Amino acid sequence: MTRIFQTAQKSTQSSPKFPYVVLCLIALFAGAIFSFALAPYYLYPLAVLSPAVLYALLSVAKNSRQAFWLGEIYGFGTWAVGGFWLYTSINQYGNVSPTLSVVLIGIMAIIMGLFHAVMSWIFARFTAKQPLSFAGLWVVQEWLKTWLLTGFPWLFVGYAFTEVGWLNGIAPIFGVFGLSFLAVLLAASGVELIRKKAGYFVISATLLLLTVAISLLDIAWTKPTGTTTSVSLVQGNIPQDLKWREGVGVQTLGIYAGLSQAEWGRDLVIWPETAIPMLQDDAEADTAAISAQANAAGSTWITGIVYRLLPDDVADVPKLYNSVMLFDGKQPLVYQKQQLVPFGEYIPFGGLLNILPGLEGMDMTGLSRGDATQPLLVANGQKLGTAICYEVAYPNTTRRNALGSDFLLTVSNDAWFGTSAGPIQHLQMVQMRSLEMGRWFVRATNNGVTALIDQKGRIVSRLPQFERGVLRGDVPSFVGKTPYMLWGYYPVLVLAAVLIVLSMVAAKMSKTTAKREKFYTAKGVADR
Structure with missing residues (x-):
């Protein structure tokens, strides 16, 4: 040799x-x-x-x-x-x-x-x-x-x-x-x-x-179980520069609630990453009202939101997590993002960068990372392998989250990156993860690209970028493991x-x- x-x-x-x-x-x-x-x-x-x-x-x-x-x-x-x-x-x-x-x-x-x-x-x-x-x-x-x-x-x-x-x-x-x-x-x-x-x-x-x-x-390493889930993916197209302004949260909730009115009754109604621009404990009354409406119609509602975890010691600073919450009429389920976006959700080496001239006003705090091992979200008996935004770029993280799942879910907000190539490159990674796992990927985003992707990595349907709308589809569940799911890279x-x-x-x-x-x-x- x-x-x-x-x-x-x-x-x-x-x-x-x-x-x-x-x-x-x-x-x-x-x-x-x-x-x-x-x-x-x-x-x-x-x-x-x-x-x-x-x-x-x-x-x-x-x-x-x-x-x-x-x-x-x-x-x-x-x-x-x-x-x-x-x-x-x-x-x-x-x-x-x-x-x-x-x-x-x-x-x-x-x-x-x-x-x-x-x-x-x-x-x-x-x-x-x-x-x-x-x-x-x-x-x-x-x-x-x-x-x-x-x-x-x-x-x-x-x-x-x-x-x-x-x-x-x-x-x-x-x-x-x-x-x-x-x-x-x-x-x-x-x-x-x-x-x-x-x-x-x-x-x-x-x-x-x-x-x-x-x-x-x-x-075909995986095969359909015969079960399908009707989904509605809501794309609110909220401008990023307005999203977190004081008073805009109620308006944003109204937009998403209005787009969802005709969707209650579908198995899953999914809002994108941080669709609710409030902390979860500040939005409890709103989420309770929306989930009650969804559950009464037989729907499970999933939304992205920032989750605040209060410390045991009141002297400590609360931790904030970019999260997905699932409401099905029972105890809400939560998934917390593990992989954070550099320069978007946290600043690498922020303590060093903050001393550079012109960067003094830049927020260097950032969000906290979720645990590496978290239980699958379960909706209508179907297990969802979940990834938030940037996490789909990590092959092993997505693989770990996909084990035992029926199909895959990702929520994202690529409004941070405007009309650049970033959001489309991001979508391409989701397609690759579908191929690797042999499962459908359901992708709900704020301003695109909201899409349904099959187990072969093909885009079945999608919404145009930078438009409000709802993408509807029927997602088949799959069973089995691809070799990649078993042994990874x-x-x-x-x-x-x-x-x-x-x-x-x-x-x-x-x-x-x-x-x-x-x-x-x-x-x-x-x-x-």
């Missing part, structure tokens, strides 16, 4: 030379175009082309230091363009000037670029520089983004293939990381093929993986780790062999 890696390493030794500044500009461009592979552009071939360019650049880098900065520049381009949707949240709702908002986006892009930078450094310094280790390192850096530096699991390669039907068989088994691995392996193998230095094993393995991916397409991570270690061993052996050959060559010359 190590011969495969050693052969690949030798193929990089006669690469053409380019001025380093040109390589840096190419890296910046390659990173910048990556986000166009994702929603709302859907140019998925770029998800292969962009990593392919980085692989080619690393192959011609003179040393690991150059590789590090090529990776950093590539990552900066990726996040500066792909993550610019955060600007609206920081500028309009964070009380930060346009200039400082751009600076913060730049800082974020530099920090997130470190993932590609370190990956590139390891690839150049310690591995045999071939497609398998490159794909393995890529998956590892994506996984690290789910928890390191508070976690920001966005802009994964695999999401570009959510609606590429012939690859959909991969997601229920290996998840989004499996798709990322396959795409990056294809990208790097393509570079080696163009350079006419690809090993037959790597190319054959890539083609075999593609063939297997296509053959897995028709396997761990098999892909193990495979990636094995490939990286083998490549490192091969690189070490190759260097040892080269030193030995150099020694004997020098000795032979001396003996003459």
Whole structure:
């Protein structure tokens, strides 16, 4: 096996030379175009082309230091363009000037670029520089983004293939990381093929993986139970800059209650994230009246609301949770959000940022995190795997919440991000989670995109963005577990780790062999 890696390493030794500044500009461009592979552009071939360019650049880098900065520049381009949707949240709702908002986006892009930078450094310094280790390192850096530096699991390669039907068989088994691995392996193998230095094993393995991916397409890992739930998803389209103003809460309640009048009698009537712009204990009279009306008509009512948990010690500060509450005529059920949005619901390293000039007025407090393990919400006998907004970006969090569920529910408020690409990228992640879990996803939002998504990740129906309305549908319950639900992303991570270690061993052996050959060559010359 190590011969495969050693052969690949030798193929990089006669690469053409380019001025380093040109390589840096190419890296910046390659990173910048990556986000166009994702929603709302859907140019998925770029998800292969962009990593392919980085692989080619690393192959011609003179040393690991150059590789590090090529990776950093590539990552900066990726996040500066792909993550610019955060600007609206920081500028309009964070009380930060346009200039400082751009600076913060730049800082974020530099920090997130470190993932590609370190990956590139390891690839150049310690591995045999071939497609398998490159794909393995890529998956590892994506996984690290789910928890390191508070976690920001966005802009994964695999999401570009959510609606590429012939690859959909991969997601229920290996998840989004499996798709990322396959795409990056294809990208790097393509570079080696163009350079006419690809090993037959790597190319054959890539083609075999593609063939297997296509053959897995028709396997149904989960099956419908025969039970359907009628749902009404209410989209209030409340402007974010008005939502939390004093006196607007009553008006907002009136809008949602009015839109729901014709929906009472449906099994589930669902309002989006923080649809009620009040604390739950301040809104008890209102929620009691609405739930009584819903329950009298035979409906279960679900709404997003901020839940205030009073401490045992009156001297302590109450905790606030972004929550979903379910009212079915019994004791209300509550789910509290676990994964919070950086710069939206809390400020990473807020204590440090608050000392910067111009940021003194920015609210650095934020919300509290819910427990990692919470019981499923149950409505009309159906168990709902719940995620609030940003949580669907975390594959393992959604997977954990989905275990034992009949279908999945997410509520969101993407009004924070305006008309940017962020809300559509967010929807694409929900589609991927449906594919991974083999279950329908019900998605209620404030201003879009409210949608019903089937177990294949296909959007069955949706409401237009930035309009008030109600989306109605019948959601089938599913039973069974996809392989991904059973083992998560761990098999892909193990495979990636094995490939990286083998490549490192091969690189070490190759260097040892080269030193030995150099020694004997020098000795032979001396003996003459």
